[in-house]
Amino acid sequence: MPASPCPRITKSYFVVNAAHIIAVKRDGHELTSQQIAWFIGGFSRGDIPHYQMSALAMAIYLQGMSAAETTALTMEMLASGVTLRWDKSAASYVDKHSTGGVGDKISLVLTPLLACCGLRAPMISGRGLGATGGTLDKLESIPGFRTNLRLEELQRQTDSVGCVITGATDELAPADRKLYALRDVTATVASIPLITASIMSKKLAEGLDVLVLDVKFGSGAFMKRLEDARQLANAMVAVGASMGVKTSALLTDMNQPLGRFAGNAVEVNESVEVLSGGGPPDVRELTLALGAELLVSSGMASATPEAYRQLTKHLDNGDAIAKFREMVRAQGGDFDAARNVAPPQVVKSRNAGYVSHIDTEQLGMAVVELGGGRKKVGDAIDHSVGVEMLVRHGDRVCIGEPLVNILAPPQAARQWEEIIGKAFTVSDSRPEPLSLVAERIG
Numbered sequence: 001m002p003a004s005p006c007p008r009i010t011k012s013y014f015v016v017n018a019a020h021i022i023a024v025k026r027d028g029h030e031l032t033s034q035q036i037a038w039f040i041g042g043f044s045r046g047d048i049p050h051y052q053m054s055a056l057a058m059a060i061y062l063q064g065m066s067a068a069e070t071t072a073l074t075m076e077m078l079a080s081g082v083t084l085r086w087d088k089s090a091a092s093y094v095d096k097h098s099t100g101g102v103g104d105k106i107s108l109v110l111t112p113l114l115a116c117c118g119l120r121a122p123m124i125s126g127r128g129l130g131a132t133g134g135t136l137d138k139l140e141s142i143p144g145f146r147t148n149l150r151l152e153e154l155q156r157q158t159d160s161v162g163c164v165i166t167g168a169t170d171e172l173a174p175a176d177r178k179l180y181a182l183r184d185v186t187a188t189v190a191s192i193p194l195i196t197a198s199i200m201s202k203k204l205a206e207g208l209d210v211l212v213l214d215v216k217f218g219s220g221a222f223m224k225r226l227e228d229a230r231q232l233a234n235a236m237v238a239v240g241a242s243m244g245v246k247t248s249a250l251l252t253d254m255n256q257p258l259g260r261f262a263g264n265a266v267e268v269n270e271s272v273e274v275l276s277g278g279g280p281p282d283v284r285e286l287t288l289a290l291g292a293e294l295l296v297s298s299g300m301a302s303a304t305p306e307a308y309r310q311l312t313k314h315l316d317n318g319d320a321i322a323k324f325r326e327m328v329r330a331q332g333g334d335f336d337a338a339r340n341v342a343p344p345q346v347v348k349s350r351n352a353g354y355v356s357h358i359d360t361e362q363l364g365m366a367v368v369e370l371g372g373g374r375k376k377v378g379d380a381i382d383h384s385v386g387v388e389m390l391v392r393h394g395d396r397v398c399i400g401e402p403l404v405n406i407l408a409p410p411q412a413a414r415q416w417e418e419i420i421g422k423a424f425t426v427s428d429s430r431p432e433p434l435s436l437v438a439e440r441i442g
């Protein structure tokens with residue numbers, strides 16, 4: 001049955017129906033921005049039923065979209081909700097988005113660090129998806145920490161503290177939430193234009209001046225291949241630029257967990273170490289690389305070395321951890337309350353040689369299975385579980401040498417020992433070293 005045309009679109013040639021638009025895309029033709037606006041507007045209002053939206057999503061999945069179509073789709077999803085407005089006279093508003101990885105705790109470190117550098121960072125973040133952890137889940141291991149701020153609270157805190165990390169509200173890009181639920185059950189998540197529109201509509205709703213994207217590739221990432229990550233990054237950077245937001249992307253390696261720990265409380269603890277000037281070198285390195293993109297693009301630093309100087313100063317002189325404490329307090333959290341961590345159970349190598357491959361997705365899934373993530377919406381999270389990496393890619397190990405600690409109640413840890421051990425491949429030859437930041441796109 002034809003859906004009723006959007007009242008805003010009155011020209012007669014737009015008297016088309018949803019089935020016609022689906023057929024245009026199915027047959028590999030480009031949609032006009034008016035057709036996309038008409039369709040997404042109708043879906044948001046409930047005039048176009050979910051089965052027609054699902055059919056269009058599948059047509060997009062199979063046929064792809066041009067840059068112009070992807071921008072139009074993003075704009076319409078953005079227009080389904082509100083866009084935050086800021087008084088930009090005092091500061092630039094910036095954010096970072098990661099496509100998700102195992103042990104990826106960069107948001108916890110970078111957001112307060114940016115505030116220390118004079119930027120405002122209104123970060124709207126998400127929960128775990130598949131094997132990748134969620135920033136909100138990690139922060140909720142701090143007793144009392146609120147991740148459901150109202151928009152007014154988010155805006156007030158951004159301007160008073162300089163930073164906030166909270167979840168999306170129903171007012172921001174609601175079409176994305178409706179469409180994502182359909183994509184999830186119609187095998188249409190892994191589509192570059194659909195992912196681009198989904199991520200960018202939510203980020204653009206923050207009303208930013210500058211955005212940096214951390215697009216991950218490798219065994220623990222959504223995109224396994226560098227080429228796919230590059231394509232996604234190019235699409236997102238193009239959409240950001242066409243909407244007037246300075247956008248750049250780093251393609252970063254996710255062939256091993258980022259840092260030493262993956263889980264929830266353990267990742268908060270590790271972030272606290274980095275915020276206090278210590279912590280694992282890879283977490284610090286990626287924080288600085290992403291932060292430098294934002295400082296230079298926003299004009300807070302004249303060039304990358306100056307940006308690194310500012311960022312390292314605030315990590316090393318206590319400012320960054322103080323700002324994190326301030327953000328936690330503003331969101332109702334008790335930074336000093338105990339964050340329980342489950343006891344360690346070591347998994348040892350059965351072979352001698354070099355750690356040549358780490359099935360990072362498997363490690364992430366193990367954390368989910370231990371209770372550190374959700375298998376279905378609404379599952380409770382055990383913030384105390386996780387894994388602790390005792391080796392890195394390329395390390396030499398002997399038989400019986402520890403590879404990883406499983407942080408979980410002993411019975412659960414024993415159940416996962418075999419599978420977690422198999423995530424590590426130990427070979428005779430030394431593997432090529434991994435490069436954390438493989439490419440920049442901007």
Ligand code: URA
Binds near residue numbers: 180195196198
């Ligand atoms: N994350 C999102 O927000 N949207 C997608 O489509 C995929 C990952």
